[in-house]
Structure formats: C-alpha cells, structure tokens
Amino acid sequence: MIFDIEKETAPREDLEPLQLSRLRNLVERVNANVPFYRRKFEETGIRPEQVKSLNDLKYLPFTEKQDLRNNYPFGLFAVPKENVVRIHASSGTTGKATVVGYTHRDVRNWAGLMARAFMAAGVNRGDVVHNAYGYGLFTGGLGVHYGAEELGATIVPISGGGTRRQVMLLRDFGPTVLCSTPSYSLFLFEAAQEAGIPFSELPIRVGIFGAEPWSEEMRQDIQSKLGLIALDIYGLSEIMGPGVAMECAAAQKGLHIFEDHFLPEIIDPITGEQLPPGETGELVLTTLTKEAQPLIRYRTRDITSLNYVPCRCGRTHVRMSRIKGRSDDMLIIRGVNVFPSQIEALLLETEGLTPHYQLILDRQGAMDTLEVRVEVDEKLFSDEVRHLQRLEGKIQGNIKEFLGVTAKVKLVEPRSLTRSEGKAKRIIDQRPKV
Amino acid sequence: MKVEQISIFLENRAGRLTDVTRVLSQAKVNIRALSLADTSDFGILRLIVTDHERAKQVLKENGFTVGRTSVVAVEVADRPGGLHSILELLSNNQINVEYMYAFVQQTGKDAVMIFRFDRTDQAIELLQNSKIRIIPGDELYNL
Numbered sequence: 042m043i044f045d046i047e048k049e050t051a052p053r054e055d056l057e058p059l060q061l062s063r064l065r066n067l068v069e070r071v072n073a074n075v076p077f078y079r080r081k082f083e084e085t086g087i088r089p090e091q092v093k094s095l096n097d098l099k100y101l102p103f104t105e106k107q108d109l110r111n112n113y114p115f116g117l118f119a120v121p122k123e124n125v126v127r128i129h130a131s132s133g134t135t136g137k138a139t140v141v142g143y144t145h146r147d148v149r150n151w152a153g154l155m156a157r158a159f160m161a162a163g164v165n166r167g168d169v170v171h172n173a174y175g176y177g178l179f180t181g182g183l184g185v186h187y188g189a190e191e192l193g194a195t196i197v198p199i200s201g202g203g204t205r206r207q208v209m210l211l212r213d214f215g216p217t218v219l220c221s222t223p224s225y226s227l228f229l230f231e232a233a234q235e236a237g238i239p240f241s242e243l244p245i246r247v248g249i250f251g252a253e254p255w256s257e258e259m260r261q262d263i264q265s266k267l268g269l270i271a272l273d274i275y276g277l278s279e280i281m282g283p284g285v286a287m288e289c290a291a292a293q294k295g296l297h298i299f300e301d302h303f304l305p306e307i308i309d310p311i312t313g314e315q316l317p318p319g320e321t322g323e324l325v326l327t328t329l330t331k332e333a334q335p336l337i338r339y340r341t342r343d344i345t346s347l348n349y350v351p352c353r354c355g356r357t358h359v360r361m362s363r364i365k366g367r368s369d370d371m372l373i374i375r376g377v378n379v380f381p382s383q384i385e386a387l388l389l390e391t392e393g394l395t396p397h398y399q400l401i402l403d404r405q406g407a408m409d410t411l412e413v414r415v416e417v418d419e420k421l422f423s424d425e426v427r428h429l430q431r432l433e434g435k436i437q438g439n440i441k442e443f444l445g446v447t448a449k450v451k452l453v454e455p456r457s458l459t460r461s462e463g464k465a466k467r468i469i470d471q472r473p474k475v
Numbered sequence: 476m477k478v479e480q481i482s483i484f485l486e487n488r489a490g491r492l493t494d495v496t497r498v499l500s501q502a503k504v505n506i507r508a509l510s511l512a513d514t515s516d517f518g519i520l521r522l523i524v525t526d527h528e529r530a531k532q533v534l535k536e537n538g539f540t541v542g543r544t545s546v547v548a549v550e551v552a553d554r555p556g557g558l559h560s561i562l563e564l565l566s567n568n569q570i571n572v573e574y575m576y577a578f579v580q581q582t583g584k585d586a587v588m589i590f591r592f593d594r595t596d597q598a599i600e601l602l603q604n605s606k607i608r609i610i611p612g613d614e615l616y617n618l
Contacts, residue, residue, distance in 0.1 A: 417484050417517075417540050418540060419540055419541070419542065422482075422484050422540045422541075422542045423542065424480070424482035424519055424521060424542050424544045424591070425512075425519075425573055425574070425591075426512045426513075426514060426519060429484075429514075429517065429519070430514065451516050452484075452516065452517050453486055453517075454484060454485070454486045454491075454538070454539070454540060455538060455539075455540055456538050457486065
C-alpha cells in the first residue's frame with residue numbers, strides 16, 4: 042500500500058530533477074526573504090544562480106540549532122506572519138526554544154507525508170489510531186493526528202499520560218494502531234497486564250514508534266509482548282515533525298526519507314565533509330517544499346547512514362538506518378529532548394548560582410528515569426529540613442515545567458560527585474545501550 | 476544571650492555520622508548537645524560544642540557543608556508543666572518554634588531546652604521579661 046504512488050516510487054532519474062528544481066527555488070526564496078540566509082550566502086560567497094546540480098548542495102552553508110535560537114522566535118520565517126497558520130516549538134527555557142512556523146500548505150504537506158507514513162505501516166481507512174503522542178507545542182501529537190485524518194482513518198487523540206485511562210480506551214475502543222514512544226508502549230503493556238487485560242487479545246496490529254532512539258532488541262521485545270508489528274518513525278520539529286522518514290512494514294529495514302520533500306546528506310560531524318552512501322555520520326536535511334520556515338542543510342546531530350538500494354516495498358526513496366546516537370550532548374528522556382545545559386540553566390535560575398550537579402539516567406521497566414543530584418554547598422544549606430526539601434521541590438517543579446520531564450532531585454554532599462581530570466562528569470547514563 | 480549552634484549536611488549513607496565524630500574527636504572538640512533531623516535522602520546534624528569556631532573549621536577542612544545558627548538555651552523547671560508554661564508563653568505571643576531539642580545537664584537540677592525561633596530577638600526579650608532564665612553561650616559551652 043502506497044499513498045502517493047507517483048512520488049514515492051518515482052525512478053531516481055525523475056526524482057532528482059524534481060529535487061534540483063525545488064532546491065534552486067528554495068535557495069532563491071530564502072535569499073530573497075530571509076536576511077539570515079542572505080547574509081550567510083554573502084559570507085560564503087555563493088549566489089543562488091550558482092546552484093546548478095544536486096552536487097552543488099555541498100557548497101551551501103549549514104544551518105544549526107543555535108541559528109534557530111539566535112533568530113528566536115520568528116527570525117527565520119520566509120513568508121509574511123499572516124501566512125503562518127501554525128507555530129510549534131521544542132522544549133527549552135525562555136529564549137532557548139526552537140520555533141517552527143507552518144503555512145496552510147505546509148500543514149497540508151505534513152498531513153500528506155504522515156498519511157504516507159501510515160500507509161507504509163500498512164494502515165488505511167477503517168483503522169483506528171490510538172495516538173498517545175503529546176499534543177501541544179510538541180509536534181508529535183498533532184502531526185500524527187492530521188496524518189490519520191488525511192488518510193481517513195479514525196483517530197483517538199488521547200495524548201500522553203493518564204495510563205489507566207489509556208488502557209481502558211485500548212480495551213473499549215479497540216484501536217488497530219498504536220502511536221507512542223517505544224518505551225511508553227511497554228509501559229502501556231505493563232499497565233494493561235496489571236489491569237488484567239492481555240495485550241495480545243487487543244486488536245492492535247501495528248505500532249508506530251518514534252521520538253526516542255530504540256534498538257532492534259527492543260523492537261523484538263515489543264513485538265513479542267504486544268503482539269504487533271513495531272515500526273520506526275523519524276522526524277524532528279525543526280524540519281517538520283513526525284513523518285520525515287518512515288520504516289515500511291514490507292521490509293522493516295530502514296526508514297524511507299520522503300525525498301521529494303527532504304534532501305538528505307550524511308556528513309562527518311567533525312569536518313562537515315559529505316560522506317559517500319552507506320557510511321555512518323550525521324544526518325543533514327534540506328527542506329525542499331517548506332514555505333513558512335525552510336531550512337538549508339540543517340544539522341540534525343542524529344547519527345545514521347543512508348541506503349540507496351531499492352526496497353522490496355517498491356518505494357524508491359532512500360532509507361536511513363535507525364538512529365545510532367547523537368553527535369552532541371543532547372539526551373532523549375522519555376521522548377523529550379534535554380540538553381544538560383538546560384538543566385544547568387534551571388539550577389542557576391532556582392538559586393542564582395551554579396551548583397555542581399550530575400544527571401543519572403536509568404531505566405526502570407520500560408521507562409527512563411532521571412535523577413538530578415545537586416551538591417549542597419554553604420550557600421544552599423539551611424539547618425532546617427523543610428527549607429532543603431522546598432529547594433528539592435522547586436528544582437523538580439522547574440524541570441517539569443520547562444523541560445516536561447519528571448526528575449527526582451537529590452541533594453548530596455559537596456565534592457561527592459565524580460570529578461574527572463578536574464572537570465565534572467555531568468551525565469551518567471545507565472540505560473541499556475541502543 | 477544567644478548560643479552558637481553548628482549544623483552539618485549529611486548524606487544518608489553509612490559512616491557519615493562517624494566521620495563527623497572522628498573529625499571532632501581528633502580536634503578535641505567536645506559535643507555538648509546534638510539533634511539529628513533526617514529525611515530519606517539526607518540528614519541535618521545540629522551540634523552545640525565546646526568550641527564552635529574550631530569545630531566549624533575542622534569540619535569544613537574535611538569537606539563538610541557546615542552552617543551556623545543562633546539558638547536560645549532556656550532553663551526549664553524539672554516538674555510537670557515546666558515546658559508547657561514556656562511554650563504557652565511563646566505561643567500567646569505568636570513566636571514560632573522552628574525546632575527544639577533537649578540538653579542534658581549533668582550537675583544542674585533543671586532541664587535545658589535548645590530552641591530555634593522564627594523571631595529570636597523577640598523571643599529572648601519575652602523570656603527575659605517573664606523571668607525565665609536563658610543560659611548564655613559561654614556558660615553553656617563550659618558547663
């Protein structure tokens with residue numbers, strides 16, 4: 042089942058000219074409408090008309106997450122504000138969030154791409170989609186939602202949390218498709234078991250899992266426990282949201298990047314040089330059709346490789362391997378992107394100083410856990426228990442409010458946290474490796 | 476009229492209290508009174524010692540987080556209602572007790588309570604006006 046046969050199965054000799062004309066159009070558009078890009082092109086000494094082949098992509102400058110932050114909130118919009126119909130943003134403390142705008146056509150394109158993703162997973166009209174991705178500024182919930190409606194499937198917009206209620210609706214509504222983070226699917230499985238509802242007896246046959254890295258072993262585990270086909274979906278809010286790439290049920294071997302909309306490259310994260318097909322490096326994406334906020338050569342920091350070998354599902358679009366890791370220090374905790382620097386900023390805000398801290402990541406059952414250890418120095422110390430407990434609660438509340446992650450905050454003695462080579466080791470990730 | 480108390484942040488793990496007593500013992504500082512407030516993660520050890528300057532210094536040298544607080548030592552008549560009459564007086568004047576603990580006096584006939592008030596100076600004034608004896612720091616450290 043292929044949603045857009047013409048585009049998704051286009052031979053490369055048809056696909057590449059389309060990509061090139063869209064790329065040239067994109068470069069002209071951002072040069073004309075986005076001062077940030079005009080400056081970058083001038084600095085790089087490149088003129089839009091010099092882009093003559095897809096091979097010229099490598100001469101264009103990169104866009105980094107910091108560029109989005111520096112232009113917060115609307116500095117990278119390429120259309121007048123009144124043409125923007127939707128705004129999403131990633132988590133982040135004030136001023137650090139990355140904002141993305143969408144025109145009406147962007148939202149329609151996104152829905153269409155998510156519909157493609159559903160069909161690649163074998164989902165169609167008549168299916169009932171239980172959508173446990175969060176709704177709101179996070180792109181997961183609404184991206185999946187519009188895609189399911191575009192396809193004509195039935196959507197249950199339950200969003201995240203409220204696990205007992207989720208289990209009740211899984212039983213009562215009989216969904217055939219589950220959309221969530223992979224770890225949350227296992228959490229749902231356990232909750233269903235506790236409620237005496239065997240997952241294998243539910244009609245769910247497909248799980249579309251994303252927003253956090255997971256391993257082949259975890260896939261096998263989920264498939265055998267939940268009795269469904271577990272498929273990987275990829276997306277990032279800066280580029281669009283879920284539906285940038287999707288694994289097909291036919292092969293279950295790599296995620297098709299929808300190449301008529303996104304132009305992928307793999308680079309060496311240190312040198313920035315393009316790497317040949319098959320080699321592992323950092324994924325860089327150029328949005329070919331985005332109107333409101335197009336990005337040129339966006340460095341995703343996700344480590345993967347590209348496979349151009351034709352897929353047995355019939356799609357000609359390149360496949361990326363599952364994400365192998367990150368080229369920066371970003372942590373993904375229960376599907377939420379967290380930079381240690383964000384936690385540091387919150388600690389700084391809480392008491393006006395930079396305490397020594399450590400992040401301990403672990404997994405309990407299927408769920409990630411985060412413990413934030415904060416050294417108590419004389420400035421933080423009080424001889425009253427309730428003051429220290431209030432401090433713990435305040436830090437915990439700020440982390441929950443600004444990053445959307447529930448953390449356990451533990452006060453520890455000064456110098457009790459490991460220092461290696463004079464520099465504190467901030468992160469201890471005890472989660473099983475992907 | 477205040478008494479200097481030192482407080483120490485302790486992680487809730489085996490041996491930490493022993494580390495404190497070892498440091499004080501080596502520094503020849505005698506503990507006059509103590510109280511330990513604890514939660515599941517951490518504790519706060521509060522001490523009245525013979526030489527709080529020295530105690531604070533050696534504990535800090537050994538990596539402990541040490542705080543200093545002014546508390547009030549009050550002589551309490553050793554009879555039914557002795558403590559109650561003092562607490563009632565404080566309560567009637569809207570003075571809040573943050574925490575308190577008892578001081579063991581070997582020679583005296585009365586008990587001594589250590590109080591941490593929310594308004595220390597007002598509390599001292601009130602107690603003095605009510606002819607309740609407050610034991611000054613110097614006397615207490617050397618009892």
